Amino acid sequence: MDETLVFPIAIIIFVLIIIAKGVRIVPQSDLYVVERLGKFKKILHGGFHVIIPIVDQVRSKLTSREQLVDIAKQSVITKDNVNISIDGIVFCKVDDAKEATYNVVNFKNAIANLAMTTLRAEIGGMDLDDTLSNRESLNAKLQTELGSAAANWGIKVTRVEISDISVPAEIERAMNMQMEAEREKRAIETKARADKEAVIRSAEAFKQEEVLKAEAIERMADAKRYEQEQIAAGQKQAMVLINESMAQNEKAAEFLLAKDRVAAFKALAESESNDKMILPYDVTQMIGSTSVLGDAFFKGVSNGNTNNNAS
Known part of the structure; x- marks a missing residue:
């Protein structure tokens, strides 16, 4: 190769490298933290970006997607002195890439350790029964405690879940x-x-x-x-x-007596007894009159005999 072409080719290669260093294509879910001469300059979001080569450098690459931080299983002593094993998961996402880069060395490691210490403190103030039954309350307390600390690191804690609680x-x-x-x-x-x-x-x-x-x-x-x-x-x-009728008609009483006699004769006639004799009303009157006359006759005869004997 001609020595006169070496220099131009080197310059072209250098320019291409510089251009390559100055072009950044950022994925949609990523965040690039850019420093200029060692000082924070800007954050690159998804898309095509141009930076100044050598002067500008990408300090860190973060993702804006929700991330999982495991809480390692650990032994915790409850308020009533029961040793239990517990683990969980913290869901978080980068809310501020600058603070997540400069305020903490490794935010995942920091969140995991903070979750472990917070979990020990919360479980230490609860009885075993409360720990087992109030899991949702424990999750809410952990989310509040972790959220307030992680906010200084530019991290948003979206959810905390206690996955397993084991007892002896x-x-x-x-x-x-x-x-x-x-x-x-x-x-x-x-x-x-x-x-x-x-x-x-x-x-x-x-x-x-x-x-x-x-x-x-x-x-x-x-x-x-x-x-x-x-x-x-x-x-x-x-x-x-009846009184009014008897006052108005003298035969009203006789009518009532005759009505009662008829009813009595009817009842007697319907009776099944054999020792009975039924006579009409006129015959009974005649028998009564005859008995009266007989008594009078016998009294007269007896009186006559008495007078003859006396004379």
Whole structure:
């Protein structure tokens, strides 16, 4: 190669390298922190960018997507002195690339360690039962504590999840026994409440039955009294009418007596007795008259005999 061409080719290669160093194509989800002569200059977002080669340099490349930070499983002692193992996950994203670059060396490592210390502090102030039952409350407390600290690093903590809480085997057996005892207790209480409710309902039913019986007796008494009052009123009215009829007609009493005789003869005729003899009303009158005349005749004869003997 001709020595006269070496220099121009070198210059062309140098220019191409400079151009390549000055062109930056940033992916959509990435953030590039650019420094100029060692001092922060700007942040490059997704797209095509041109920087000054050698003068400007990309200090760090971050992503704006949500990231996961694992909380390593660790042993924690609760307020009631139970040693448990717990781990979790922190969801976060870069909110300010400049602060995430210059305010902390490694924000993921910082968040993981902060989450571990915060978790120990929170679990240390809670009983085992509260730790197991109030997981959502624990997640909210961790998110608040981590969020306030991570905000200084340009990181936004979006969510914290406690993924696993493990208790020792003997504690687990004791918890299972306690759970069975609680179930039996609730079953006994439920049965007792059911029996009590049944007794109350039976008593209420008996009470209602007795009340209804008393009301029925009272209504029957009222009905009977009303019936007797109406009968008495009817008899009273009948007596008034009979008295008025007898005052107006002398034969009214005879009519009533004849009506009663007819009813008596009818009842006697319908009787199944064999020791009876039924005579018309006229015959009975005649028999009565004959008996009267016979008595008078016999009295007269006896008087005559007495006078003859005396003379």
